[in-house]
Amino acid sequence: MAFLTGHSGAGKSTLLKLIGLLEHATRGQVMVDGRNLGKVKSREIPYHRRKIGMIFQDHRLLHDRTVFDNVAMPLIVSGASRAETGRRVRAALDKVSLLNKEKAYPITLSGGEQQRVGIARAVVSKPPVVVADEPTGNLDPELSKEIMDLFSQFNQVGVTLLIATHDIDLVNQMNQRVLTLGSGQLIHDSVNLQGTF
Amino acid sequence: MKADAQKPARKSSPPSRTHIWLLRHLQVALASLGRLTRSPIGTLMTATVLGIAVSLPAGMWVMLDNVKQISGNWDGGASLSMFLKAEANEQQIDGLIDKLKLMPEIQQINYLTRDDALVEFQQFSGLGQALEILQENPLPAVLIITPTQQHSTPSQADLLLKKLKQEPLADMTQLDMEWVERFHAITEIAIRAVMVLASVLSLAVLLIIGNTIRLEIQNRHDEIEITKLVGATNSFIRRPFLYTGFWYGLLGGLIAWFLVTLSLWLLSGPIEKLTGLYQSQFRLDVLDLPTTMVVLLGSAFLGLAGARIAVGRHLRAIEPE
Numbered sequence: 184m185a186f187l188t189g190h191s192g193a194g195k196s197t198l199l200k201l202i203g204l205l206e207h208a209t210r211g212q213v214m215v216d217g218r219n220l221g222k223v224k225s226r227e228i229p230y231h232r233r234k235i236g237m238i239f240q241d242h243r244l245l246h247d248r249t250v251f252d253n254v255a256m257p258l259i260v261s262g263a264s265r266a267e268t269g270r271r272v273r274a275a276l277d278k279v280s281l282l283n284k285e286k287a288y289p290i291t292l293s294g295g296e297q298q299r300v301g302i303a304r305a306v307v308s309k310p311p312v313v314v315a316d317e318p319t320g321n322l323d324p325e326l327s328k329e330i331m332d333l334f335s336q337f338n339q340v341g342v343t344l345l346i347a348t349h350d351i352d353l354v355n356q357m358n359q360r361v362l363t364l365g366s367g368q369l370i371h372d373s374v375n376l377q378g379t380f
Numbered sequence: 381m382k383a384d385a386q387k388p389a390r391k392s393s394p395p396s397r398t399h400i401w402l403l404r405h406l407q408v409a410l411a412s413l414g415r416l417t418r419s420p421i422g423t424l425m426t427a428t429v430l431g432i433a434v435s436l437p438a439g440m441w442v443m444l445d446n447v448k449q450i451s452g453n454w455d456g457g458a459s460l461s462m463f464l465k466a467e468a469n470e471q472q473i474d475g476l477i478d479k480l481k482l483m484p485e486i487q488q489i490n491y492l493t494r495d496d497a498l499v500e501f502q503q504f505s506g507l508g509q510a511l512e513i514l515q516e517n518p519l520p521a522v523l524i525i526t527p528t529q530q531h532s533t534p535s536q537a538d539l540l541l542k543k544l545k546q547e548p549l550a551d552m553t554q555l556d557m558e559w560v561e562r563f564h565a566i567t568e569i570a571i572r573a574v575m576v577l578a579s580v581l582s583l584a585v586l587l588i589i590g591n592t593i594r595l596e597i598q599n600r601h602d603e604i605e606i607t608k609l610v611g612a613t614n615s616f617i618r619r620p621f622l623y624t625g626f627w628y629g630l631l632g633g634l635i636a637w638f639l640v641t642l643s644l645w646l647l648s649g650p651i652e653k654l655t656g657l658y659q660s661q662f663r664l665d666v667l668d669l670p671t672t673m674v675v676l677l678g679s680a681f682l683g684l685a686g687a688r689i690a691v692g693r694h695l696r697a698i699e700p701e
Contacts, residue, residue, distance in 0.1 A: 203609075205700050226614075233611035243606055260612035262400055304610070 184338040186354045187347040189364035195347035198364070199314045202345070203235050204228050216311065233261055236305030236342075238315035242297045244289040250276070250300050251285040257308040275303040279333060295326040302330070306337060313337065315346045319353065327353055405619070412623035416631075426592050427628055430679065431635025433585050437578035438667070438675045439640040444570055446665050460541060462523040465551045473521060476549050480523070485531040485540050490524040497522060520551060534561070582682055585632065589625050589686030596624060597694045609700040621691045622684055629683020633676040640667055640675075 187195050200206040201213045204220055213220040216234065223231050236257075244253050254275055258268045276282045279299035289297050298318060305313050315334070319327035331353060334344050348354060354361055363371035416423045464473060473491070480486055492500075497519040502511055511518070527540055541555045597604065604617055648664045655663075667675070 200701075205609075229608070229611045229613040229616075231611075232609065237609060243609065245603055245606060256607060257610040260607055260610055260616055262397075262404060264400055265403075308610075 184334065184344045185346070185360040185362055186357070187345060187362050187364065188349055188351065188354060189370075191349070192366075193364040194367040195349075195364055196316050197367070199237075199316050199345065199347055202312070202314055203237050204231055229260075233257065233308060234310050234312060236308070236310040236313035238298075238301050238305045238313065238318050240317035240320040242289070242301040244297060244300055244304075246288065246290050248288075249285065250281065250287050250289060250292070253289060253300055254285075254303045254307050256304060261308060263308075271307055271309075272303075275307040278306070278336070279303045294321050295329070298322065298326075298330060299333070302333060306342065310342075312343045312345070315344065317348055318346060319348060319350060324353070328356070331357055408619045409623045409626075412620050413627050415620075416624065416627055423628075423631070426588070427631035428635055429588055430585055430628060430632025430683075431639055433581045433588070434632055434636035434675060434679050435639040435643075437574055437581055438636050438671070439643055440570075440574045440577065442640060442644065442665065442667055442671065444567060444574060445671075447570075448567055449665065459556050460525040460527070460537070460544060460553060461556060462525060462544060462547070462553045463551045464521045464523065464549050466520055468521065468549045472549060473523075476547065477523065480525065480544075483543075485527050485536075485543075486525055487528040488526040490526075492522040492524065494519055494521045582678075585629070585679070585682045586686040586689065589628055589683050590690040592628060593621050593625055593687045593690035594694055596621060597691065597698070601698060604695065604698045605700045608698070614695065617695060618688075618691045621695075622687050625683040625685075625687020625690075626680050627683070629680040629686075630676060632683065633679030636675055636679060637667060637672055 187198065189195055197206065201208055201220065202215055204223060208221055215231075218231075220231070245256075251272055254272045255268050258271060263271070273282060273285070276285055279302055281296060281299055281303065284292065284296065284300075289300060292300065298321075302315075302318070305315075313334075318334075319330050322330065327350065331346075334346060335357070338344055361371070361373050362369060363373075464476075468476075477489055477491060480489055494517050498511065498517045501519060525544070527537055531537060531540055537555055541553060544550060544553045547553070607617055644664060644666050651664050
């Protein structure tokens with residue numbers, strides 16, 4: 184688990200987009216899981232994305248679908264059976280404490296709850312890597328802390344997380360490795376304490 | 381041991397891949413249909429436009445088929461009509477008939493007297509009252525001459541025609557087959573015209589469906605973006621749109637079938653009356669099963685193709701950011 188910090192425009196989002204192949208590197212190489220992403224054919228991009236759970240500041244939920252259906256999307260696109268989908272979606276919703284909201288529509292949820300739906304969607308297919316772009320950007324400090332604690336729990340069960348944020352206070356509370364970007368360059372890498380990245 | 385114990389468990393837990401794949405297709409197909417039924421008015425309007433476009437060539441095809449059926453009946457029986465001079469009296473005509481009957485080329489002669497002709501004309505043409513104004517019966521007596529089978533070919537019939545034209549009592553003699561041949565030529569042109577119309581309207585169907593799907597893609601922009609984000613393949617994203625196109629096409633085909641059948645039903649009354657006038661056994665054929673299948677499947681295929689074109693063009697433009 185590592186945090187990615189830096190000023191606006193430092194390249195935090197761009198790095199995360201490169202990892203999810205939302206953008207392609209014009210120079211240099213992006214290696215994920217030993218694979219050079221520059222060599223991934225466009226046909227293979229979907230299969231790469233299935234290995235990366237992505238979380239966004241604006242949640243990117245579908246408002247005409249229930250919480251359950253939103254979370255189920257990664258499983259449906261990869262062709263999981265109905266029984267497995269139901270089981271995994273409920274497990275993911277249980278982890279983010281939203282099991283009772285599975286039939287609700289995202290619009291009826293609070294900002295923190297919507298973000299937790301987004302997180303459940305990112306982890307439901309158990310991807311090895313989860314990237315989060317300003318996941319707490321719209322949340323108050325208390326909710327932000329809750330979200331971060333949730334990430335810590337995922338990290339403890341073996342998920343690699345890379346979280347971009349400019350909330351330095353929150354980062355400091357977490358005692359994790361922090362990578363600082365400036366103008367697209369890595370300018371600081373502090374393995375604070377028990378970093379597991 | 382451990383690996384052995386795990387293997388069967390792994391095998392049995394997911395149902396087969398193809399099973400899931402089929403199930404997904406069925407689900408997507410039904411979901412696309414469900415989406416269409418959720419906005420019934422819009423769907424029906426689009427499908428009706430498609431239906432009208434398909435029904436035009438389909439309807440014309442059926443009419444042509446019927447017309448061909450009529451002309452088919454004429455094919456074997458080329459006949460000659462000999463219109464007799466007005467001054468010919470009964471005795472002369474009887475003599476002529478007896479003489480003609482002896483000719484080896486002739487199989488049968490129907491004699492329609494002037495009065496017969498008048499009665500028939502008054503009864504069926506709707507001009508009966510106009511005829512009443514006239515002092516005299518203007519219609520000539522007619523001999524309808526049917527040649528034997530071996531003299532029915534165009535060249536043989538032509539020879540017979542030349543012979544009959546020599547007859548002093550004949551005012552005018554004509555081979556009805558000429559008309560049949562011309563009629564054939566006309567139907568050939570009509571068939572070609574229907575083909576051209578069908579091609580042009582198929583293109584229209586493609587464009588209509590393509591445009592409908594384009595709008596649908598725009599409406600579902602967010603959804604497409606997010607499904608791409610969570611790792612959906614292009615074929616996965618295409619699938620619901622292709623099914624939507626298919627349903628539109630099929631629905632259009634059904635509406636076309638309905639429109640053609642309705643039109644034929646509306647026409648059948650007057651046509652029965654008309655064919656009755658010709659003492660014909662002709663029955664207006666409705667859309668038969670093969671034609672119906674062509675209309676439905678062809679329309680569905682056009683829907684699918686239109687959707688595929690639109691999806692190919694517009695999905696690429698949507699990439700998650």
